[in-house]
Amino acid sequence: MAAIFLEIPWAVVLILLPLSGAMACxxxxxxxxxxxxxxxxxxxxxxxxxxxxxMEYGVxxxxxxGWGAPLGIDLYADGLSLLMLxxxxxxxxxxxxxxxxxxxxxHAARFWPLWLLLLAALxxxxxxxxxxxxxxxxxxxxxxxxxxSALSGSxxxxxxxxxxxxxxxxxxxxxxxxxxLLYHGFGSVDMAILGQRLxxxxxxxxALALMTTGLALxxxxxxxxxxxxxxxxxxxxxxxxxxxxxxxxxxxxxxxxLWLEIFGPLGVEGVETLLGLLGAAAVLWGSVQxxxxxxxKLLVAYSxxxxxxYLFLAFPLAAGSGITAWNAVAYLALSHALAKxxxxxxxxxxxxxxxxxxxxxxxRVVQRLPLTVTAFALAGVSIMGLPPSGGFIGKWLxxxxxxxxxxxxxxxxxxxxxxxxxxxVFKVLGFAFTQAGVPHESKTVxxxxxxxxxxxxxxxxxxxxxxxxxxxxxxxxxPFGISEVAP
Amino acid sequence: MNWNAWLxxxxxxxxxxxxxxxFGLGEQxxxxxxxxxxxxALAKLALVGWMLxxxxxxxxxxxxxxxxxDLDLVLRAGPLSLLFVTLSAGLWxxxxxxxxxYLEGSPxxxxxxxxxxxxxxxxxxxxxxxxxxxxxLFYELLTLATYPLIVHRGTEExxxxxxxxxxxxxxxxxxxLLGTVWLYTLTGTLEFTPRGxxxxxxxEHHLALVVIFILMIGGLGVKAALVPLHGWxxxxxxxxxxxxxxxxxxxxxxxxxxxxxxxxxxxxxxERAAMLGLTGPLAxxxxxxxxxxxxxxxxxxxLKRRLAFSTISQVSYIALGVAIAGxxxxxGGVVHLVHQGLMKITLFFCAGNLAETLGIHKISEMxxxxxxxxxxxxxFTVGALGMxxxxxxxxxxxxxxxxxxxxxxxQGWVLxxxxxxxxxxxAYFLPILYRAWFRAxxxxxxxxxxxxxxxxxxxxxxxxxxxxxLALGAGLLAAAPFSPLEWAQLxxxxxxxxx
Numbered sequence: 001m002a003a004i005f006l007e008i009p010w011a012v013v014l015i016l017l018p019l020s021g022a023m024a025c026x027x028x029x030x031x032x033x034x035x036x037x038x039x040x041x042x043x044x045x046x047x048x049x050x051x052x053x054x055m056e057y058g059v060x061x062x063x064x065x066g067w068g069a070p071l072g073i074d075l076y077a078d079g080l081s082l083l084m085l086x087x088x089x090x091x092x093x094x095x096x097x098x099x100x101x102x103x104x105x106x107h108a109a110r111f112w113p114l115w116l117l118l119l120a121a122l123x124x125x126x127x128x129x130x131x132x133x134x135x136x137x138x139x140x141x142x143x144x145x146x147x148x149s150a151l152s153g154s155x156x157x158x159x160x161x162x163x164x165x166x167x168x169x170x171x172x173x174x175x176x177x178x179x180x181l182l183y184h185g186f187g188s189v190d191m192a193i194l195g196q197r198l199x200x201x202x203x204x205x206x207a208l209a210l211m212t213t214g215l216a217l218x219x220x221x222x223x224x225x226x227x228x229x230x231x232x233x234x235x236x237x238x239x240x241x242x243x244x245x246x247x248x249x250x251x252x253x254x255x256x257x258l259w260l261e262i263f264g265p266l267g268v269e270g271v272e273t274l275l276g277l278l279g280a281a282a283v284l285w286g287s288v289q290x291x292x293x294x295x296x297k298l299l300v301a302y303s304x305x306x307x308x309x310y311l312f313l314a315f316p317l318a319a320g321s322g323i324t325a326w327n328a329v330a331y332l333a334l335s336h337a338l339a340k341x342x343x344x345x346x347x348x349x350x351x352x353x354x355x356x357x358x359x360x361x362x363x364r365v366v367q368r369l370p371l372t373v374t375a376f377a378l379a380g381v382s383i384m385g386l387p388p389s390g391g392f393i394g395k396w397l398x399x400x401x402x403x404x405x406x407x408x409x410x411x412x413x414x415x416x417x418x419x420x421x422x423x424x425v426f427k428v429l430g431f432a433f434t435q436a437g438v439p440h441e442s443k444t445v446x447x448x449x450x451x452x453x454x455x456x457x458x459x460x461x462x463x464x465x466x467x468x469x470x471x472x473x474x475x476x477x478x479p480f481g482i483s484e485v486a487p
Numbered sequence: 488m489n490w491n492a493w494l495x496x497x498x499x500x501x502x503x504x505x506x507x508x509x510f511g512l513g514e515q516x517x518x519x520x521x522x523x524x525x526x527x528a529l530a531k532l533a534l535v536g537w538m539l540x541x542x543x544x545x546x547x548x549x550x551x552x553x554x555x556x557d558l559d560l561v562l563r564a565g566p567l568s569l570l571f572v573t574l575s576a577g578l579w580x581x582x583x584x585x586x587x588x589y590l591e592g593s594p595x596x597x598x599x600x601x602x603x604x605x606x607x608x609x610x611x612x613x614x615x616x617x618x619x620x621x622x623x624l625f626y627e628l629l630t631l632a633t634y635p636l637i638v639h640r641g642t643e644e645x646x647x648x649x650x651x652x653x654x655x656x657x658x659x660x661x662x663x664l665l666g667t668v669w670l671y672t673l674t675g676t677l678e679f680t681p682r683g684x685x686x687x688x689x690x691e692h693h694l695a696l697v698v699i700f701i702l703m704i705g706g707l708g709v710k711a712a713l714v715p716l717h718g719w720x721x722x723x724x725x726x727x728x729x730x731x732x733x734x735x736x737x738x739x740x741x742x743x744x745x746x747x748x749x750x751x752x753x754x755x756x757x758e759r760a761a762m763l764g765l766t767g768p769l770a771x772x773x774x775x776x777x778x779x780x781x782x783x784x785x786x787x788x789x790l791k792r793r794l795a796f797s798t799i800s801q802v803s804y805i806a807l808g809v810a811i812a813g814x815x816x817x818x819g820g821v822v823h824l825v826h827q828g829l830m831k832i833t834l835f836f837c838a839g840n841l842a843e844t845l846g847i848h849k850i851s852e853m854x855x856x857x858x859x860x861x862x863x864x865x866x867f868t869v870g871a872l873g874m875x876x877x878x879x880x881x882x883x884x885x886x887x888x889x890x891x892x893x894x895x896x897x898q899g900w901v902l903x904x905x906x907x908x909x910x911x912x913x914a915y916f917l918p919i920l921y922r923a924w925f926r927a928x929x930x931x932x933x934x935x936x937x938x939x940x941x942x943x944x945x946x947x948x949x950x951x952x953x954x955x956x957l958a959l960g961a962g963l964l965a966a967a968p969f970s971p972l973e974w975a976q977l978x979x980x981x982x983x984x985x986x
Contacts, residue, residue: 387624468553
């Protein structure tokens with residue numbers, strides 16, 4: 001029995017299952033909700049299967065249709081891919097549970113096919129082994145995400161989605177140019193092959209600049225973050241959660257892969273420094289902006305801008321500290337995904353309950369949804385980087401990498417970012433304890449919505465105790481190995 | 488599987504689990520909540536007794552779980568840990584009884600007792616941490632668990648006090664984190680070791696070590712309320728009386744003071760710290776805090792505020808004993824951890840009783856209160872006299888050892904500080920006692936509750952009487968086995984000054 005389970009090509013299932021699910025939801029909207037839930041649960045099981053497979057047999061590589069690289073399409077899963085897939089499955093599951101309570105018809109009929117399509121794109125992206133396949137999945141993901149963010153059809157949502165669409169298309173286009181340049185210069189799109197063939201030529205520099213800029217735009221790295229707050233704040237809550245937790249991580253994942261396997265070994269310190277600098281600026285700017293917001297969803301969106309910044313701080317640190325900095329990135333990305341998704345779901349609950357998300361008037365709302373407030377508090381602990389939480393582990397590792405190399409500037413940025421985060425988290429939480437006035441008419445929030453948010457937040461806390469096994473898992477196939485033998 | 492390896496974790500869980508369950512209880516489940524609270528507290532006490540006996544006879548209790556690839560979450564019961572754990576566990580039980588009586592009928596009790604249990608969990612975790620990262624983990628958890636208790640009343644004043652508390656403690660926590668990570672990059676270990684673990688760090692890192700020390704003590708000093716980092720403590724007085732009692736005697740300020748002991752003796756090692764020229768300045772800061780707190784206390788009319796400034800002053804005795812850096816002074820500092828806890832919690836319980844029973848919040852309203860509430864005021868008197876340092880109450884023992892220890896290492900100036908502080912203590916406590924016992928009472932109390940022929944509810948009266956007796960006993964029976972003093976000597980022999 002177990003042997004059969006191990007032989008199933010889980011990686012293929014991870015892509016085909018949500019695709020067929022999306023199709024089914026599109027064809028039979030009446031049962032979309034049930035089909036969606038079943039698909040997402042099976043996705044979670046498939047990820048578990050793939051994890052088991054990889055732990056048993058090592059790195060997974062599957063040539064689709066029997067055509068290997070450089071001609072065909074390869075699926076590739078090492079520890080880093082597994083981490084991202086697991087993150088997608090977990091957040092996907094919680095968001096789906098949430099969405100069953102959140103969306104009524106006719107919105108539900110539009111949500112489920114797009115959402116499953118987005119999941120298929122994400123899974124395919126995390127499994128892609130070549131840079132062209134990455135482009136295809138990136139574009140697919142971007143379009144599904146834009147459509148989802150416009151779902152409510154309100155004026156704000158359409159405006160935000162339009163900005164998002166422009167940013168995402170521009171980003172993909174720049175990336176595609178880079179892919180074309182590399183293919184032209186080195187005759188392959190497979191990352192492993194490119195990594196071996198690449199030399200420091202002007203074509204590579206041009207590709208590097210184009211791809212990095214395009215992906216930074218899609219990841220909303222400061223100063224390219226302009227599109228993120230309106231898009232994430234105006235989208236429906238489950239969509240905001242997915243956009244902040246998963247979609248920006250996907251483009252970051254591509255950048256990370258490119259860096260680890262293709263560009264990193266070239267030793268381009270200037271770009272590393274620049275990325276680190278922009279990351280630091282993002283941490284500070286995003287946190288200060290978050291602190292200044294009067295609307296909860298905007299606050300959470302700007303917090304994403306800040307948290308993305310932390311991920312980029314690792315680039316200048318990686319050369320000197322090797323695996324510690326990248327481990328920090330993996331952990332920060334994962335814990336941010338869980339915590340931030342929880343926060344957006346909480347914002348959705350509060351919005352549903354009280355009909356608004358003005359922070360100053362939240363005290364009437366906050367006290368009547370204890371589970372939701374608990375979820376926000378726990379997610380906040382992780383976002384602030386306080387122990388015990390996944391955010392703390394990530395911050396500890398990143399701080400360790402910074403101090404090992406005497407990078408005091410970055411260490412100070414991290415500490416400041418943490419304190420500012422405490423500022424905006426407690427700006428909201430402060431109202432959980434004040435004496436509320438007479439509560440006005442409110443809508444009920446389904447239990448599934450409260451529990452989904454809490455589930456994610458608790459997961460972000462529990463991550464604080466799983467660092468050793470998780471980092472061992474990420475280490476399978478040495479995704480960060482190349483950076484250690486860098487010249 | 489060695490059973491002893493799980494006892495420390497069980498110790499933490501004995502308050503964590505009841506706390507988590509209590510969060511989920513409805514407001515009306517009074518009996519179940521009380522049962523959970525008390526059984527948790529009693530289980531913890533039983534564990535403490537078991538471990539005290541074991542450690543005394545040389546057993547090891549250690550839980551070790553992987554936290555990071557090279558760092559473990561370590562909970563260990565050594566003599567020093569157990570001193571603090573015993574204090575926390577014992578006073579938690581009494582404070583819980585007190586809080587049940589104090590908060591009867593007030594809103595949000597499940598939330599209160601949930602965070603109360605979390606707070607104790609964090610304190611016990613701080614006490615039993617076997618390395619700096621575990622310490623840091625529980626230290627920050629303590630910050631987070633205490634915040635809801637401080638703002639519990641939900642007034643604007645409470646919200647502001649909570650905000651100020653957070654600003655101070657989170658900045659302190661950040662400094663501690665920075666120092667810890669930095670130290671880790673130098674040493675590659677964070678395990679608390681008798682006589683310190685920085686031997687391998689060479690002279691070329693002199694400056695780095697000094698800055699790390701300042702960062703750590705600064706971070707800990709916020710909670711220990713060292714001047715000028717004490718600003719949050721008097722404001723935090725808006726919290727309900729049981730919270731203040733716990734905050735001042737056990738949880739927050741003690742966690743800071745305890746951390747200072749750990750850092751000086753088991754991170755840097757007292758010899759190395761002295762060699763780096765760090766203990767002298769720490770002693771001066773502690774001395775300044777002692778005098779400053781006492782002087783400020785003189786001018787407070789609000790009883791709880793006076794007690795708060797008194798705490799600022801008294802807790803620094805611990806830091807002073809540590810910083811004098813001699814074996815005897817160390818005993819004085821360490822034993823004061825317990826002594827101050829017993830005396831200060833008595834005083835806060837009594838202040839709470841006055842407020843709950845008669846509506847007295849100010850010292851000027853206390854005329855003749857000794858006749859109306861003799862038991863409460865008797866307990867208060869024991870606590871106050873102990874604070875002044877009158878024999879045979881516990882406070883005297885601390886001051887005696889501090890003074891003796893200072894002379895031993897030729898730091899006579901400390902005697903002046905001690906004498907000055909005692910005078911000031913007398914100056915702000917004796918007038919209270921005089922008013923309470925010898926002045927005629929006013930015609931009516933500000934806001935009197937009726938408790939029949941008793942002076943107040945038994946749940947409010949019993950805890951301060953017990954703690955007062957304990958404070959008296961710790962002084963009278965200081966030479967008996969398992970007294971705080973004997974235990975402090977054991978700590979000093981085993982952990983700080985072993986050959």
